[in-house]
Amino acid sequence: MTLAYQTLERTWDVIVAGGGTAGAMAGIAAARAGASVLIVEAQGSLGGTGTNAWVTPLMRNVSGGQNLNRGLTDELKRRLHSRGDGATDPHGNDNWFNPEGLKFVLEQMLLEAGGEVLYHTHVVKPLMAGGEGQTAANHDQQTTTHIQALIVHNKGGLQSLRASTFIDATGDADVAALAGVPFHAGDEDGLHQAMSLRFTLAGVDAPRLMAFLQEHGQAQENPAFLHFWMVWGRKSSLEPLFRQAVQGSVLLERDGDYFQAFSVPGRPGELSFNCPRIRADLNDGADPWQLSAAQTDGRAAIERLTAFCRQFLPGCEAAFVGVVAPMVGVRETRRIVGEYTLSVEDILDCRKFPDSICRNHYPVDIHSVKGGAKLLHERDGEAAYFARDAYHELPFRCLVPQGVGNLLVPGRAASSTFEAQSSIRVQQNCHTMGEAAGIAAAWAAKNHAGNVRAVDVSALQAEMRRLGGLV
Ligand SMILES: Cc1cc2nc3c(=O)[nH]c(=O)nc-3n(C[C@H](O)[C@H](O)[C@H](O)COP(=O)(O)OP(=O)(O)OC[C@H]3O[C@@H](n4cnc5c(N)ncnc54)[C@H](O)[C@@H]3O)c2cc1C
Known part of the structure; x- marks a missing residue:
């Protein structure tokens, strides 16, 4: 053409x-x-x-x-x-x-x-x-x-x-x-690594969250450098909370396939999430239709994860979505x-x-x-x-x-x-x-x-x- x-x-x-x-x-x-x-x-x-x-x-x-x-x-x-x-x-x-x-x-x-x-x-x-x-x-x-x-x-x-x-x-x-x-x-098999749509939660009381995480077996040293995670079957101390949230229909089972959050310098009270992982059948970031569907799938998952954090993680009760990444995170095409x-x-x-x-x-x-x-x-x-x-x-x-x-x-x-x-x-x-x-x-x-x-x-x-x- x-x-x-x-x-x-x-x-x-x-x-x-x-x-x-x-x-x-x-x-x-x-x-x-x-x-x-x-x-x-x-x-x-x-x-x-x-x-x-x-x-x-x-x-x-x-x-x-x-x-x-x-x-x-x-x-x-x-x-x-x-x-x-x-x-x-x-x-x-x-x-x-x-x-x-x-x-x-x-x-x-x-x-x-x-x-x-x-x-x-x-x-x-x-x-x-x-x-x-x-x-x-x-x-x-x-x-x-x-x-x-x-x-x-x-x-x-x-x-x-x-x-x-x-x-x-x-x-x-x-x-x-x-x-x-x-x-x-x-x-x-022609399958790509999972895509993720990253987001942040702002309005987090980091010292309270840190105290909770420490009590629940996720060691933290400083509220400015929080890092916590949960992956099914990988012995995360947060797994029981995820199980409860799935049973209560706050989360879907697949929301626990990969969950991870980090503090962000210069943005006190805000956490960046290395999730949600996008639905497994949407894994080709070079396919515009899959990429677009990943945005939709990810945004719905962000609603669930936000509800989970507010309900299950002390310090996050008043948290709100700060950023939904404009680009879907694509690991490999x-x-x-x-x-x-x-x-x-x-x-x-x-x-x-x-x-x-x-x-x-x-x-x-x-x-x-x-x-x-x-x-x-x-x-x-x-x-x-x-x-x-x-x-x-x-x-x-x-x-x-x-x-x-x-x-x-x-x-x-x-x-x-x-x-x-x-x-x-x-x-x-x-x-x-x-x-x-x-x-x-x-x-x-x-x-x-x-x-x-x-x-x-x-x-x-x-x-x-x-x-x-x-x-
Ligand atoms: C969810 C996720 C989590 C990750 N976690 C980490 C981590 O914690 N730490 C870490 O170090 N790495 C991490 N990685 C890996 C790392 O971030 C990426 O592999 C790396 O940033 C890719 O860099 P790149 O320059 O190849 O592509 P990119 O940084 O994606 O750059 C490609 C650029 O090209 C532009 N572009 C694409 N197509 C076109 C076009 N046709 N015309 C014009 N512009 C175009 C895009 O807009 C973009 O700006 C992660 C990756 C993902 C997806």
Whole structure:
């Protein structure tokens, strides 16, 4: 199908599709590396899942007591902390943050670096060099095709935006898939990890709630850093309350499949919930109908969970819904086939790579729609990965899609198996992947006519180290 669109006169060195967790960092890094940068973002703010899906806090990615994601992540934390939107708990965990504050910080970092953003704009499809029929599918690993422009849709209608290098940070590999890059999606049965619609409850009396949680076997140290949870069959002390609530028709059975809440810095008396989990048959976040139905399903569950908290958790009697995340939280959809595909064996064996751009020690963490949450692999205990100071590396090749020469794909859609993706997908790794992709894309645009395979990866590693990174 040929689309009628308007071609903008302007052209950029780098266009980033999706200004989310990885994309915002990619845009900032590319702009700091001297490129002209445009981020095209569907929502009205940067940060993606970390802001608009309200996913907080950052999961810890630590080895031997040291944070593995540094560079831009460190700067982000410093900025969040300095404005009261980030905090370090009594255990030294500096990953607590306020998603609304993160929106401001990311936007400031991008604009200060000279980058631009076009909000409320959806990427529709890439325009390939050589015309409609030219996609990655026509090419083998030795030859590649190029993206010339992205067709986007916004209040101005359809427009085409040109650049030398593109970064697909949509999380769903929207650009890569439409460019013909091969991809995998879901597990061996094609089922994806569960989606969640996150929300907050405000008006919580945190000290009272803390006292109650402590009496009920969920240790807490400070009302500013509450964390409590319940998953059926996982020995949570809150399980009897959930059972009572199900028997009293306050909750449905499936509301106890995953329940978890955290405090939020800068928002006293407010809790962020890592739930409700969306109905199991709605698990494909790249299917617009399922995504829409997930919003409806999640909102109904939020009503039930709010009623539960008010009725069963002292300190929550007067609580009210503060935020329902504008974006459904999507854990996994398409994963590109890149020049290297990270496997769970790479993770468990702590594999190191000559083109490493990121270190990871976050566990395999599958929120399966087949039931329960799988946090660790069955090789738990034997594998090198479970040593306290262990980590594996993520190669740059995981961001390089097969068949397209001027595209990088950082974030949760990077090239990995279903199990491996569940480990590398946490936000701080997405930051680091974004940072690497941004610098590489800028260099590719400036020096190699957009060709990301021509980038000197040892120079990229040296640059990331100079900027504080551990690679
Ligand atoms: C419910 C849930 C709980 C989680 N819990 C944690 C946690 O506690 N801690 C943690 O560290 N990680 C957690 N994760 C994982 C982590 O948050 C995500 O894997 C990560 O944020 C994904 O980053 P990304 O950049 O790949 O995608 P995103 O951050 O989702 O960014 C994608 C961006 O692209 C935009 N976009 C998409 N399609 C288009 C398009 N066609 N055109 C224009 N823009 C587009 C989106 O609006 C979005 O801004 C969780 C994830 C979920 C879903």
